[in-house]
Amino acid sequence: MSAHADTxxxxxxxxxxxxxxxxxxxxxxxxxxxxxxxLITGTIMGVIxxxxxxxxxxxxxxxxxxxxxxxxxxxxxxxxxxxxxxxYLALVTIHGTIMVFFVLTAGLSGxxxxxxxxxxxxxRDMASGFLNMVSxxxxxxxxxxxxxxxxxxxxPAAAGWTIYPPLSALPMAQGGSGLGMxxxxxxxxxxxxxxxxxxxxxxxxxxxxxxKGMTMTRLPxxxxxxxxxxxxxxxxxxxxxxxxxxxIMDRSFGTSFFLSDIFIQGxxxxxxxxxxxxxxxxxxxxxxxxxxxxxxxxxGIVSEVLAANSRKPIFGYRAMIASILAIAFLSTIVWGxxxxxxxxxxxxxxxxxxxxxLIAIPSAVKAFNWITTIWKGNVQMNPAMLFSIGFVxxxxxxxxxxxxxxxxxxxxxVHDTYFVVAHFHLxxxxxxxxxxxxxxxxxxxxxxxKMINKNLGYIHFWITAICxxxxxxxxxxxxxxxxxxxxxxxxxxxxxxxITNVNVVITIFALVGGxxxxxxxxNFFGSIFFGKKAPKNPWRSTTLEWTTPVEHIHGNWPGAxxxxxxxxxxxxxxxxxxxxxxxxxxxxxxxxxxxx
Amino acid sequence: MTALLTIxxxxxxxxxxxxxxKIFDLAQAKVENSDVATDKDNTINGYLxxxxxxxxxxxxxxxxxxWGDLPLLSNAASAHGSDVDNLMIMSLVVxxxxxxxxxxxxxxxxxxxxxEKGKKALFxxxxxxxxxxxxxIPVIVLAGLIIYGLNTWITIMGVDENDDPLVVxxxxxQFNWKARYAGADNTLGKANVRLIDIDRANIxxxxxxxxNAQDDIITTELHLPVGKPVLFKMRSxxxxxxxxxxxxxxxxxxxxxxxxxxxxxxxxTTAEMRETPQMQEKIKNINNIRITKSKDLVANGEExxxxxxxxxxxxxxxxxxxxxxxxxxxxxxxxxxxxxxxIKEQKEFKNSLIKQ
Numbered sequence: 001m002s003a004h005a006d007t008x009x010x011x012x013x014x015x016x017x018x019x020x021x022x023x024x025x026x027x028x029x030x031x032x033x034x035x036x037x038x039l040i041t042g043t044i045m046g047v048i049x050x051x052x053x054x055x056x057x058x059x060x061x062x063x064x065x066x067x068x069x070x071x072x073x074x075x076x077x078x079x080x081x082x083x084x085x086x087x088y089l090a091l092v093t094i095h096g097t098i099m100v101f102f103v104l105t106a107g108l109s110g111x112x113x114x115x116x117x118x119x120x121x122x123x124r125d126m127a128s129g130f131l132n133m134v135s136x137x138x139x140x141x142x143x144x145x146x147x148x149x150x151x152x153x154x155x156p157a158a159a160g161w162t163i164y165p166p167l168s169a170l171p172m173a174q175g176g177s178g179l180g181m182x183x184x185x186x187x188x189x190x191x192x193x194x195x196x197x198x199x200x201x202x203x204x205x206x207x208x209x210x211x212k213g214m215t216m217t218r219l220p221x222x223x224x225x226x227x228x229x230x231x232x233x234x235x236x237x238x239x240x241x242x243x244x245x246x247x248i249m250d251r252s253f254g255t256s257f258f259l260s261d262i263f264i265q266g267x268x269x270x271x272x273x274x275x276x277x278x279x280x281x282x283x284x285x286x287x288x289x290x291x292x293x294x295x296x297x298x299x300g301i302v303s304e305v306l307a308a309n310s311r312k313p314i315f316g317y318r319a320m321i322a323s324i325l326a327i328a329f330l331s332t333i334v335w336g337x338x339x340x341x342x343x344x345x346x347x348x349x350x351x352x353x354x355x356x357x358l359i360a361i362p363s364a365v366k367a368f369n370w371i372t373t374i375w376k377g378n379v380q381m382n383p384a385m386l387f388s389i390g391f392v393x394x395x396x397x398x399x400x401x402x403x404x405x406x407x408x409x410x411x412x413x414v415h416d417t418y419f420v421v422a423h424f425h426l427x428x429x430x431x432x433x434x435x436x437x438x439x440x441x442x443x444x445x446x447x448x449x450k451m452i453n454k455n456l457g458y459i460h461f462w463i464t465a466i467c468x469x470x471x472x473x474x475x476x477x478x479x480x481x482x483x484x485x486x487x488x489x490x491x492x493x494x495x496x497x498x499i500t501n502v503n504v505v506i507t508i509f510a511l512v513g514g515x516x517x518x519x520x521x522x523n524f525f526g527s528i529f530f531g532k533k534a535p536k537n538p539w540r541s542t543t544l545e546w547t548t549p550v551e552h553i554h555g556n557w558p559g560a561x562x563x564x565x566x567x568x569x570x571x572x573x574x575x576x577x578x579x580x581x582x583x584x585x586x587x588x589x590x591x592x593x594x595x596x
Numbered sequence: 597m598t599a600l601l602t603i604x605x606x607x608x609x610x611x612x613x614x615x616x617x618k619i620f621d622l623a624q625a626k627v628e629n630s631d632v633a634t635d636k637d638n639t640i641n642g643y644l645x646x647x648x649x650x651x652x653x654x655x656x657x658x659x660x661x662x663w664g665d666l667p668l669l670s671n672a673a674s675a676h677g678s679d680v681d682n683l684m685i686m687s688l689v690v691x692x693x694x695x696x697x698x699x700x701x702x703x704x705x706x707x708x709x710x711x712e713k714g715k716k717a718l719f720x721x722x723x724x725x726x727x728x729x730x731x732x733i734p735v736i737v738l739a740g741l742i743i744y745g746l747n748t749w750i751t752i753m754g755v756d757e758n759d760d761p762l763v764v765x766x767x768x769x770q771f772n773w774k775a776r777y778a779g780a781d782n783t784l785g786k787a788n789v790r791l792i793d794i795d796r797a798n799i800x801x802x803x804x805x806x807x808n809a810q811d812d813i814i815t816t817e818l819h820l821p822v823g824k825p826v827l828f829k830m831r832s833x834x835x836x837x838x839x840x841x842x843x844x845x846x847x848x849x850x851x852x853x854x855x856x857x858x859x860x861x862x863x864x865t866t867a868e869m870r871e872t873p874q875m876q877e878k879i880k881n882i883n884n885i886r887i888t889k890s891k892d893l894v895a896n897g898e899e900x901x902x903x904x905x906x907x908x909x910x911x912x913x914x915x916x917x918x919x920x921x922x923x924x925x926x927x928x929x930x931x932x933x934x935x936x937x938x939i940k941e942q943k944e945f946k947n948s949l950i951k952q
Contacts, residue, residue, distance in 0.1 A: 085918045085919065085921065089917075089920070159915060166834065166835045166852055167835040167836060167915065167916060167917060170834075173770065174917045174918065175918075260852060260853025260854075261788060261790065261852055261853045262789065262834055262852050263789035263790075263792050263801070263834065264770070264833070264834040264835075266794065272853075275851070275853060275854065276852065277851060277854070310717060311717040312717040312718065312719070312720065313719065313721040314721075315721065315722070315723075316723075316726075317721065317722070318722070341838065341849055342849050342851070343830075343848065343849050343851045343854060343856035346749065346753035349753070350746050353742065353745060353746060353749065354742055357738050357745075360738055361731060361734045361738065364730060364731075364733075365727065365730060367698065368730040369727075370702075371698065371701050371702050371705060372726065374702070374706055374709060375705050375718075376717060376720065377711075377718070378709065378711045378712065378716065378717040379638065379642070379709050379710050379711050380632075380633045380638060381633045381637050381640075381641035381642065381706075381710065381711065382633045385633075386641060389645070389703070389706050393648075393652070393699060393702060393703070396694075396695065396698050396699065396702070397652075397699070400691040403687055403738070404687050404691070407683070407741065407742075407745040407749075408745065408746075409679075409680055409683055409746075409748035409749040409752060410680065410683060410687065410745065412680065412752070412845060412846065412847050413668065413680060413684075413847065415838075415847055416840075416913045416914060417913070451630050452631065453617060453631060454631045454632070456617055458637070462644060466651060469651070469652065469655055470655070473655050473656070473659060476659075477659055477666055477667060478663070478666065480666070480667030480668060481663075481667050481668060482668055482843075482911075484911060484912075484913040486915045486920065486921075487921035488920075488921040489921055492921065492924070493911075493924070494882060494901075494904040495904075497882045497885050497904065498666060498878065498882050498885060499666065500885070501885075502663055522614075526610075526614065530614075532631060533630075534630070535630060538632055539632070569721065571717065572716050572717040572718070572719050573719050579716055579717065594722075
């Protein structure tokens with residue numbers, strides 16, 4: 001397979017091509033440029049998503065109080081600066097949608113799968129550069145549509161990011177279920193097409209374009225994670241697409257897939273025989289694997305960064321692969337734990353409790369292996385390393401409460417309360433964001449040829465780490481006190497008056513944490529222009545991407561693609577003078593490759 | 597204009613930060629650096645790791661002390677509630693134990709093995725024994741939790757019809773709740789939203805021809821006799837709702853087009869619940885907060901808040917539209933005699949219809 005890659009590289013990708021601005025920066029087919037496009041688009045969406053969360057956090061801390069910020073940002077949705085209840089739900093809905101799909105799926109997987117798969121497996125580019133370009137532009141289009149939906153007259157989609165019908169299906173049930181929801185569904189359908197094109201490309205590339213000597217068991221764990229993520233995506237995203245299409249049919253063509261026996265605003269609707277529970281099944285058949293689509297790439301990145309910065313091999317390489325596979329498999333058979341109290345047969349609930357709690361086993365294996373990787377290391381505290389340690393910390397904190405939520409008997413009382421909000425934000429929101437930051441800090445030199453300022457990185461990490469715990473840790477307690485999520489204000493329940501002060505604390509942490517992301521943005525964009533020039537291999541890392549020149553070229557390597565002779569984790573190997581041995585260095589005489 | 601000024605200020609702040617960082621960079625002795633961590637960075641961040649570990653422990657303890665009395669971990673008002681609470685407490689103990697140890701190991705190792713020039717890490721790639729240990733321990737712990745959890749779940753969800761439960765329908769609509777009692781025959785009459793006739797006040801769509809429907813009673817407050825099993829049948833007329841009764845550790849979605857169910861036995865009357873020490877303390881606490889708030893309100897010429905008196909509540913816990921945040925119904929648990937007296941005063945369905 002390397003022979004094939006070699007021949008095609010020199011003809012197509014040399015310097016003969018004359019590139020215009022458009023082919024280089026806009027309709028680029030180069031995986032490195034596409035990765036950057038994903039990252040920048042994801043960053044812009046992230047800014048929007050986080051800003052929304054700050055707006056509704058202010059509302060929750062000081063409910064129904066006039067606020068100039070609301071008046072300025074929400075316009076007609078905040079008459080006299082008092083937030084409208086409909087827009088509150090819309091903000092929550094779009095915040096969830098943007099963060100889950102546009103930032104942590106496309107922004108994370110799109111960026112790093114594109115950047116690292118060809119570079120780390122030793123390929124000139126993705127299997128299909130054209131499909132890759134189409135994938136990005138579909139993502140861009142879906143982002144634009146999602147943002148446009150914010151400006152619709154009757155308001156954007158507001159049925160929660162899970163868009164359960166009938167609420168999402170009936171414009172008379174909620175203003176946001178009109179044009180806003182139509183745009184949401186169109187945007188998501190395009191997004192899914194983009195994601196599928198991307199995933200197919202990743203799978204084919206990993207299977208077919210590995211350089212000579214790069215066996216599957218010599219792949220860095222990043223590639224394993226991206227590869228398995230792509231497979232889960234291909235299995236589960238089409239199911240969401242079908243759910244979205246059926247919902248579009250119910251909304252626009254009068255079918256009854258999800259609707260039955262509805263009386264609203266004084267009239268009986270014609271729908272008969274459908275079931276909202278069916279939609280829940282279809283939605284969560286994607287929705288649960290989706291959280292692993294988000295977290296697995298982050299796990300891959302963290303495994304890589306922890307090993308490189310501990311100057312130690314990742315502990316239990318094969319166990320790490322096995323746990324990725326186990327998590328991927330289990331992720332497709334646990335969706336029912338979102339539906340314990342949906343009216344689904346309680347026996348089915350028992351089955352899903354069983355499969356759900358099993359996921360804790362591979363997750364525990366991963367956490368212990370990461371900790372052991374640091375043990376007796378020579379830990380280099382680069383910003384990427386801090387975010388990776390932060391990842392393990394929040395993944396443990398957030399993951400542990402999963403054994404409460406996965407337990408159907410306990411879920412009865414904390415379902416849809418702030419306990420759930422705390423759990424999933426820590427375990428897949430903050431953790432995945434940390435994974436993304438770790439990746440950005442680690443591969444920034446590879447992406448932009450410049451170093452990103454480490455001191456700003458340190459400040460960014462420590463403030464973010466403290467604020468993330470400050471925001472989400474107290475939420476467990478208000479959730480256990482029975483406070484439902486998605487409430488515009490709690491002031492109609494004197495029962496919850498003793499929670500108000502917790503909400504203020506949470507909001508202050510959120511505001512500080514949010515403002516300090518500006519520092520990161522400043523560092524990110526500033527370093528592109530003012531950063532120090534990056535050396536070829538700044539982190540003294542073993543993987544192939546650091547053997548490419550700092551200046552990006554088409555085809556990645558100026559000469560032949562390097563041949564791989566060892567696994568990706570020969571850090572501090574006895575018998576070598578330096579504490580890392582790159583994958584393309586042949587084994588010494590008598591040196592044994594580890595039987596990992 | 598304000599926007600422009602704000603932008604200018606932000607630009608200046610950014611430049612200031614950049615300059616500060618530049619100075620910070622220049623002050624760092626050796627200029628060998630290319631934004632890669634030095635031994636000094638490793639040391640500083642190593643200590644910060646220990647500081648952060650302390651922060652995690654502190655925020656845990658502070659949260660427990662300050663907000664630990666908010667949770668519904670004791671004082672359950674239903675028969676199965678204490679089982680749920682015990683399981684919850686057991687799970688929390690496992691969680692806190694694991695959390696404390698693993699966070700310690702993670703941050704302590706990061707501190708202890710912080711990098712130094714010339715030091716070499718241990719080449720330690722694999723150990724089957726270790727892998728086995730931390731696979732088997734979670735397996736055993738989880739097996740225990742799964743068995744305990746599923747037992748509890750099956751007990752809660754398995755409604756025994758032989759207990760002769762009181763059958764009550766919970767009916768959800770944007771944005772309020774109704775309750776329908778089955779009457780003397782303890783059998784709910786047939787109903788469908790297609791039969792709703794607002795003009796005749798048949799608001800829940802009962803089948804007027806069904807003999808079982810005649811003695812049904814529709815109310816806007818939920819009254820339950822203490823100690824008697826209740827079987828709720830849930831319906832919704834428009835969108836998904838969720839009947840959440842946190843004090844009874846009970847919740848079930850209301851789904852248009854189908855009937856869902858949940859059963860429990862209330863064991864404490866509203867009056868008894870108000871008398872429990874935990875509740876007394878909570879009420880006192882809440883009323884102090886309300887008094888403070890009222891002072892501000894009165895100063896602004898608004899009305900003061902009424903003092904809080906505890907009542908069981910049914911809340912909507914599935915996003916259902918604009919007024920989702922205010923969809924509630926009062927639940928009163930009382931003695932059988934009080935309940936009998938109350939139900940007697942309510943109108944039966946056949947008498948509540950408007951004759952045309």
